[in-house]
Amino acid sequence: xxxxxxxxxxxxxxxxxxxxxxxxxxxxxxxxxxxxxxxxxxxxxxxxxxxxxxxxxxxxxxxxxxxxxxxxxxxxxxxxxxxxxxxxxxxxxxxxxxxxxxxxxxxxxxxxxxxxxxxxxxxxxxxxxx
Amino acid sequence: xxxxxxxxxxxxxxxxxxxxxxxxxxxxxxxxxxxxxxxxxxxxxxxxxxxxxxxxxxxxxxxxxxxxxxxxxxxxxxxxxxxxxxxxxxxxxxxxxxxxxxxxxxxxxxxxxxxxxxxxxxxxxxxxxx
DNA sequence: CCTAGTGTACTATTTAAATATAACAGTAGT
DNA sequence: ACTACTGTTATATTTAAATAGTACACTAGG
Numbered sequence: 239x240x241x242x243x244x245x246x247x248x249x250x251x252x253x254x255x256x257x258x259x260x261x262x263x264x265x266x267x268x269x270x271x272x273x274x275x276x277x278x279x280x281x282x283x284x285x286x287x288x289x290x291x292x293x294x295x296x297x298x299x300x301x302x303x304x305x306x307x308x309x310x311x312x313x314x315x316x317x318x319x320x321x322x323x324x325x326x327x328x329x330x331x332x333x334x335x336x337x338x339x340x341x342x343x344x345x346x347x348x349x350x351x352x353x354x355x356x357x358x359x360x361x362x363x364x365x366x367x368x
Numbered sequence: 369x370x371x372x373x374x375x376x377x378x379x380x381x382x383x384x385x386x387x388x389x390x391x392x393x394x395x396x397x398x399x400x401x402x403x404x405x406x407x408x409x410x411x412x413x414x415x416x417x418x419x420x421x422x423x424x425x426x427x428x429x430x431x432x433x434x435x436x437x438x439x440x441x442x443x444x445x446x447x448x449x450x451x452x453x454x455x456x457x458x459x460x461x462x463x464x465x466x467x468x469x470x471x472x473x474x475x476x477x478x479x480x481x482x483x484x485x486x487x488x489x490x491x492x493x494x495x496x497x498x
Numbered sequence: 499c500c501t502a503g504t505g506t507a508c509t510a511t512t513t514a515a516a517t518a519t520a521a522c523a524g525t526a527g528t
Numbered sequence: 529a530c531t532a533c534t535g536t537t538a539t540a541t542t543t544a545a546a547t548a549g550t551a552c553a554c555t556a557g558g
Contacts, residue, residue: 244375246545257468272504283547288506304505305554325469329483332462338387339455343484350480353459354473373544376515402534413517418536434535435525 239280247282251290253324256299259310260321270300270308369410377412381420383454386429389440390451400430400438 239254241247258264270276273291277284291308294300298316302308311317336346369384371377388394400406403421407414421438424430428446432438441447466476 244379246374248545249374261468261470273506274504285548286546289545291505302505303555305503305556307504321469325466325479326483328462328465328469329480332458332480333483333487335458336455338391339451339458340391343488347477347480347484349455350459350462350477353456353463354477357463358473378515403536404534415518415537416516419515421535432535433525434523435533437534 248286248289248293251280251282251287252293255290255294256320256324259299259317260324264310266310266312266314266317268310270310272307378416378419378423381410381412381417382423385420385424386450386454389429389447390454394440396440396442396444396447398440400440402437 239251241250255264255270264270270291271279273284273287276282277287280287291300291302295302295308297320298311298313299320300308300310333346336349341349369381371380385394385400394400400421401409403414403417406412407417410417421430421432425432425438427450428441428443429450430438430440463476466479471479
């Protein structure tokens with residue numbers, strides 16, 4: 239895993255784990271690696287992982303049992319909720335940012351569609367480089 | 369000005385100044401407040417403002433003359449360029465984030481439109497609270 | 499009981515950002 | 529020359545994030 243030096247590592251790890259849950263890469267009830275193993279894995283300090291797990295537990299995303307391990311919640315509502323939270327956060331940040339550049343809602347939608355068209359061109363090109 | 373504790377103050381000030389230029393609140397060739405005055409204004413340390421000005425000068429957004437002051441560039445190309453850079457950054461961050469939640473391009477556009485509809489409802493309600 | 503694996507807690511250190519403070523250096527107006 | 533404004537540089541201190549290392553506490557399995 240690669241980190242962006244501009245944002246705290248522990249926040250990036252939280253984000254990654256939440257995405258893995260949302261995408262189904264981590265299943266409900268599944269056991270997470272121990273803090274020590276996760277730390278080795280990410281080449282990060284144990285205390286940093288500890289902080290990540292504590293924060294995730296505070297949010298109800300994982301459940302930790304001393305001596306046993308940490309497990310993804312089986313409460314689907316919480317998972318739906320964090321998915322919604324993350325999407326809202328992205329939308330809000332994007333819209334506020336674009337409006338702050340002087341764009342109307344219509345401008346923003348157009349801008350997004352144009353950008354997506356470009357991306358789709360690239361994707362298509364990558365799929366058949368024969 | 370209010371700062372988000374999660375991101376370095378100097379980056380937030382750079383962002384603010386660039387937006388003010390893009391929106392025309394700061395005109396081409398206009399003189400910026402001295403580092404000391406800006407520091408007082410933002411309730412921030414002089415060194416922090418100094419760092420901001422240095423960074424903006426490195427990008428060509430402002431031109432600094434020792435003993436005289438710092439001035440917004442008159443090169444419109446640079447201003448267009450940073451506007452494009454900021455929009456691209458927002459688009460990239462938004463799209464990557466939403467794709468990372470499992471959404472297709474179509475999902476993302478729909479999501480944005482829905483969100484905008486909600487915002488427009490709020491705006492309309494705020495305009496006539498009679 | 500013992501051991502291996504787990505979470506938890508504590509202290510010390512490093513690093514980058516921000517602050518506080520002071521000094522240095524160039525420019526313009528008087 | 530003097531003064532008041534400008535940017536620039538430097539040193540020391542504070543704070544939060546991250547690291548390093550150690551110890552403690554709980555659980556399950558043999």
